[in-house]
Amino acid sequence: MIATEVIQERGQIPPATEELSKERIAYLERLVSQARTAAAVFTQFTQEDVDRIVKPMVLAGLEQAQHLARLAVEETGMGVMEDKFLKNMVATEFVYNYIKDKRTVGVIREIPERNLVEIAEPIGVIFALTPITNPTSTVLFKCIMAIKTRNAVIFSPHPKAWSCCYEAVRIMNETAVKHGAPEGVFTCLEAHTLQDNAYLMRHKDVGLIDATGGPSAVKAAYSSGKPALGVGAGNTPVYLEKSADIDTAVVDIIISKTFDNGTICASEQTVVIDDEIYDRVLEKFAELGSHICNHKETKLLERTVIDPQTGFMQPKAVGQKATDIARLIGLHVKPHTKLLVAPIQGVGRQHPLSVEKLCPVLAVYRAKSTDEALKVCVDVNHAGGLGHTAVVFSRNDEVIRKFGEVLNAGRIIVNSPGSVGALGGVYNDLIPTFSFGCGTGGGNSTTDNVNIYHYLNIKRVARRTQAHMWYRVPNQIYFNMNAVENLRQFQSHSTIIVTNPPLERIGHVDIVRRYLSPETHVHVSVIPDAEPEMKVVMQGVETLNFYKADQIIALGGGSVIDAAKIMKLKYESPEADLDELAAPFLDLRKRVIEYPTGKVHRARLIAIPTTSGTGSEVTPFAVLTDKERGRKVTLADYSLSPDVAIVDPQFVMSMPKGLTADTGIDCLTHGLEAAVSTYASAYTDSNAMQAIRMTFKYLPIAFEHPQDEEARCMMHNASCIAALAFSNASVGVSHALAHAFGAHFGVAHGRANALMLPHVMAYNAAVPTKFMPSPYQKGYIAHKKYATVADLLGLGGQNVEEKVKHLIAATEQLLDRLGFPRSIAELGISKEAFELAVPELARIAFDDPSWRSNPRMPLMSELEELLWKAYQGRGVTGLANADPQQVA
Amino acid sequence: MATVAVWLNIEEERIVAALQEAGEKLDGASGEVVLDFLSVRRIDSSALRAIEALAVIADKKSVKVVLRGVNVNVYKVLKLVKLARRFSFTA
Numbered sequence: 001m002i003a004t005e006v007i008q009e010r011g012q013i014p015p016a017t018e019e020l021s022k023e024r025i026a027y028l029e030r031l032v033s034q035a036r037t038a039a040a041v042f043t044q045f046t047q048e049d050v051d052r053i054v055k056p057m058v059l060a061g062l063e064q065a066q067h068l069a070r071l072a073v074e075e076t077g078m079g080v081m082e083d084k085f086l087k088n089m090v091a092t093e094f095v096y097n098y099i100k101d102k103r104t105v106g107v108i109r110e111i112p113e114r115n116l117v118e119i120a121e122p123i124g125v126i127f128a129l130t131p132i133t134n135p136t137s138t139v140l141f142k143c144i145m146a147i148k149t150r151n152a153v154i155f156s157p158h159p160k161a162w163s164c165c166y167e168a169v170r171i172m173n174e175t176a177v178k179h180g181a182p183e184g185v186f187t188c189l190e191a192h193t194l195q196d197n198a199y200l201m202r203h204k205d206v207g208l209i210d211a212t213g214g215p216s217a218v219k220a221a222y223s224s225g226k227p228a229l230g231v232g233a234g235n236t237p238v239y240l241e242k243s244a245d246i247d248t249a250v251v252d253i254i255i256s257k258t259f260d261n262g263t264i265c266a267s268e269q270t271v272v273i274d275d276e277i278y279d280r281v282l283e284k285f286a287e288l289g290s291h292i293c294n295h296k297e298t299k300l301l302e303r304t305v306i307d308p309q310t311g312f313m314q315p316k317a318v319g320q321k322a323t324d325i326a327r328l329i330g331l332h333v334k335p336h337t338k339l340l341v342a343p344i345q346g347v348g349r350q351h352p353l354s355v356e357k358l359c360p361v362l363a364v365y366r367a368k369s370t371d372e373a374l375k376v377c378v379d380v381n382h383a384g385g386l387g388h389t390a391v392v393f394s395r396n397d398e399v400i401r402k403f404g405e406v407l408n409a410g411r412i413i414v415n416s417p418g419s420v421g422a423l424g425g426v427y428n429d430l431i432p433t434f435s436f437g438c439g440t441g442g443g444n445s446t447t448d449n450v451n452i453y454h455y456l457n458i459k460r461v462a463r464r465t466q467a468h469m470w471y472r473v474p475n476q477i478y479f480n481m482n483a484v485e486n487l488r489q490f491q492s493h494s495t496i497i498v499t500n501p502p503l504e505r506i507g508h509v510d511i512v513r514r515y516l517s518p519e520t521h522v523h524v525s526v527i528p529d530a531e532p533e534m535k536v537v538m539q540g541v542e543t544l545n546f547y548k549a550d551q552i553i554a555l556g557g558g559s560v561i562d563a564a565k566i567m568k569l570k571y572e573s574p575e576a577d578l579d580e581l582a583a584p585f586l587d588l589r590k591r592v593i594e595y596p597t598g599k600v601h602r603a604r605l606i607a608i609p610t611t612s613g614t615g616s617e618v619t620p621f622a623v624l625t626d627k628e629r630g631r632k633v634t635l636a637d638y639s640l641s642p643d644v645a646i647v648d649p650q651f652v653m654s655m656p657k658g659l660t661a662d663t664g665i666d667c668l669t670h671g672l673e674a675a676v677s678t679y680a681s682a683y684t685d686s687n688a689m690q691a692i693r694m695t696f697k698y699l700p701i702a703f704e705h706p707q708d709e710e711a712r713c714m715m716h717n718a719s720c721i722a723a724l725a726f727s728n729a730s731v732g733v734s735h736a737l738a739h740a741f742g743a744h745f746g747v748a749h750g751r752a753n754a755l756m757l758p759h760v761m762a763y764n765a766a767v768p769t770k771f772m773p774s775p776y777q778k779g780y781i782a783h784k785k786y787a788t789v790a791d792l793l794g795l796g797g798q799n800v801e802e803k804v805k806h807l808i809a810a811t812e813q814l815l816d817r818l819g820f821p822r823s824i825a826e827l828g829i830s831k832e833a834f835e836l837a838v839p840e841l842a843r844i845a846f847d848d849p850s851w852r853s854n855p856r857m858p859l860m861s862e863l864e865e866l867l868w869k870a871y872q873g874r875g876v877t878g879l880a881n882a883d884p885q886q887v888a
Numbered sequence: 889m890a891t892v893a894v895w896l897n898i899e900e901e902r903i904v905a906a907l908q909e910a911g912e913k914l915d916g917a918s919g920e921v922v923l924d925f926l927s928v929r930r931i932d933s934s935a936l937r938a939i940e941a942l943a944v945i946a947d948k949k950s951v952k953v954v955l956r957g958v959n960v961n962v963y964k965v966l967k968l969v970k971l972a973r974r975f976s977f978t979a
Contacts, residue, residue: 036968036969037933037937037969038933039968040968041932041933043964043965043968044961044962044965124968182932182933183932183933183934184933
């Protein structure tokens with residue numbers, strides 16, 4: 001936007017007080033104080049107050065548009081009065097049209113669906129630099145924006161445009177104050193120097209610098225340490241592509257490039273023209289009053305328009321008429337020549353006319369292909385125009401899209417004049433402006449057309465949202481004795497029963513077969529009785545493919561059902577990458593990885609559990625052992641949940657006592673951890689509480705009287721119900737520790753949980769060292785939830801603390817009754833071995849997603865402490881006064 | 889508890905004059921001077937100048953001036969022009 005001279009005058013930022021006299025400093029302080037007072041008073045104004053002032057200011061600007069345009073041309077010797085008149089009109093009328101209905105005071109926007117309210121806060125005092133090229137229009141524009149946003153402005157006009165700017169500021173100030181604006185809302189620096197600017201740019205009471213000018217002025221503003229809008233130079237490339245409407249394009253370019261003698265920084269600088277239309281385009285330029293320079297004329301023009309030393313524009317050419325520039329080089333052109341068109345062969349210092357020329361001199365380049373044209377445009381863009389404006393004329397959408405992608409410009413103007421187009425509101429719907437943000441390419445903080453919102457601090461009032469929760473369970477759950485009969489209703493041509501050897505041996509598979517239709521082809525896939533391995537799963541997938549299975553029946557404990565879940569996943573989505581699907585996450589619904597969806601549903605998964613604890617028949621989780629890499633892969637997604645669960649206690653009647661206890665405690669841990677989870681809801685609570693109640697009552701009976709059908713049935717249902725709770729509320733620290741500890745020392749999952757659970761309950765019931773952030777809960781409630789459980793179990797207690805103690809005591813007593821070892825030491829693990837393992841166990845537990853919904857956020861040191869408590873065992877409460885069998 | 893030497897109601901319509909009068913009453917005041925701003929909804933630049941002048945006089949005469957019932961908008965203005973720190977405030 002600005003000539004070398006201007007850069008020299010305004011480009012440096014000297015030390016703030018260098019060469020400033022005391023009197024000068026006092027003068028500058030007075031200006032700031034006046035503006036600060038005005039801005040402070042302004043904060044009390046309402047939207048209506050502000051709007052009452054803006055309109056008469058706009059009208060005053062319109063009335064004085066010609067007067068100010070004349071002053072600007074006379075003072076600067078640049079540009080065209082008629083065009084400056086139009087600029088003043090645009091700066092007032094068009095800007096007003098955009099801002100008149102906009103809210104800029106108080107609440108400016110409400111977004112109820114996001115519980116957000118935006119409130120405008122004025123900036124205060126703005127220090128505004130205005131350019132020589134668009135002096136009065138920029139002043140009018142900034143004054144109107146400032147009043148609309150309740151800010152005071154100290155103007156520092158370009159020294160060679162000071163008088164016209166001063167007059168514009170005076171008109172705006174008088175009109176504003178007359179209509180109620182605070183006194184001193186606009187002031188204009190008098191006879192100022194670079195030192196004045198530096199002093200004000202660094203002044204503590206200046207809130208924002210709005211510098212419209214050349215790169216050095218912008219840099220000075222940004223270097224001041226103050227928030228700044230620095231909007232500066234351009235070098236607009238134009239691609240005139242072969243499909244373009246040549247007549248329209250040439251007229252638009254002439255309109256733009258000759259507008260105010262080319263002083264708008266968005267005006268066209270180099271037009272890159274496809275070879276096929278190059279000659280026709282140049283003929284059209286000539287026909288419409290342009291002079292096409294020959295090689296010799298172009299060379300002369302280069303020296304006259306561009307300073308060979310600096311490579312920048314010669315100030316004497318800025319804003320001059322084409323005929324006057326021609327005269328400078330001794331070139332005889334027709335009297336009304338509008339534009340000097342100079343062919344160039346490249347971009348850069350060897351081709352001086354390829355840089356910004358704020359005058360009616362236009363470089364043109366003949367391109368052999370679209371590819372070459374785009375590259376030359378990029379070169380021009382990088383020769384001083386990054387982030388500013390680029391123009392394309394084309395009817396080819398693909399070319400326009402590509403142009404938009406490769407050019408770094410805040411404004412990509414299509415099939416219209418660059419300068420007037422970039423101003424906005426005339427040829428397009430860009431926001432009307434006189435300051436073009438050039439993004440980081442131009443050293444600016446924005447690519448926007450600077451507007452009222454850049455003169456505001458926008459505060460966002462964010463109310464707490466009621467977080468959306470969920471409760472997802474399988475479609476069908478059949479339960480109680482002989483529920484397996486419900487298999488009859490499911491049609492299938494090919495069913496694979498996934499199970500393990502002992503279950504086949506004791507006849508469970510035969511029971512299942514009995515309820516499958518005779519037409520169904522049934523294949524039994526027997527897998528090892530252990531946590532599923534990748535190899536086993538992939539063999540299962542081969543079987544599913546071989547038999548083209550449309551139904552999978554998982555008959556077994558958690559391992560079998562988990563294996564079947566993963567087989568189904570790989571069967572239906574062979575491309576699924578299990579490593580990727582097992583990626584860590586914090587919130588299931590927001591995680592990075594997406595499970596395959598929208599696939600054809602090839603097989604129904606029916607889960608029939610043969611243990612009462614894991615609840616895998618309804619959960620969205622599956623664990624796989626990757627022996628080759630010595631690790632476990634935990635998958636979690638609701639798409640893994642079985643379609644049907646059949647919870648039939650006949651399959652657990654023969655469960656051994658140890659397994660009954662282990663799985664039963666797993667069930668209790670699911671319930672207790674889900675109850676205090678940060679994801680707990682009224683839905684999951686109903687499941688968790690019921691499962692806890694049933695477990696306390698029936699687990700001891702099932703353990704001591706394995707043939708008690710009612711107890712077996714209730715425990716089987718409790719397991720499923722607890723799983724419904726933790727499928728949605730997840731688990732907690734006990735599970736995280738149990739996973740790490742169990743895997744390291746080969747201890748069964750339920751047994752590991754039994755060692756951790758009482759200590760974790762006491763830990764969760766205490767005031768956390770670190771609270772777990774959770775939008776789902778208000779306040780810390782874990783201890784109260786435990787107390788609710790205690791009440792439900794009828795454990796007594798006068799207050800929350802007592803009730804928690806009673807619950808932990810009841811849990812400990814249950815563990816004793818089931819014969820669990822009550823310390824890790826009792827397992828025969830030496831203290832030395834344990835001590836060695838603890839840091840690693842804590843680290844693994846911390847990586848475990850299980851604790852992400854624990855009410856208390858565990859610190860690594862706390863995990864270690866809990867492990868040690870589990871090692872030492874007993875004595876969490878010292879109370880053991882609750883009898884689980886007395887539970888209601 | 890400090891003695892209240894002077895209690896003046898400041899009316900928005902004649903705020904500048906009222907503040908000037910308050911300035912005059914600082915002479916010989918032994919104790920706090922309370923200026924009641926309850927009826928002031930908004931202040932302008934001239935009122936701010938008058939408040940600043942009052943602060944200067946109060947400093948010179950070592951008199952504590954308490955502004956009572958200043959609404960939050962006016963209080964914010966006083967903060968922005970750094971005058972708030974020169975007064976005490978009471979509800």
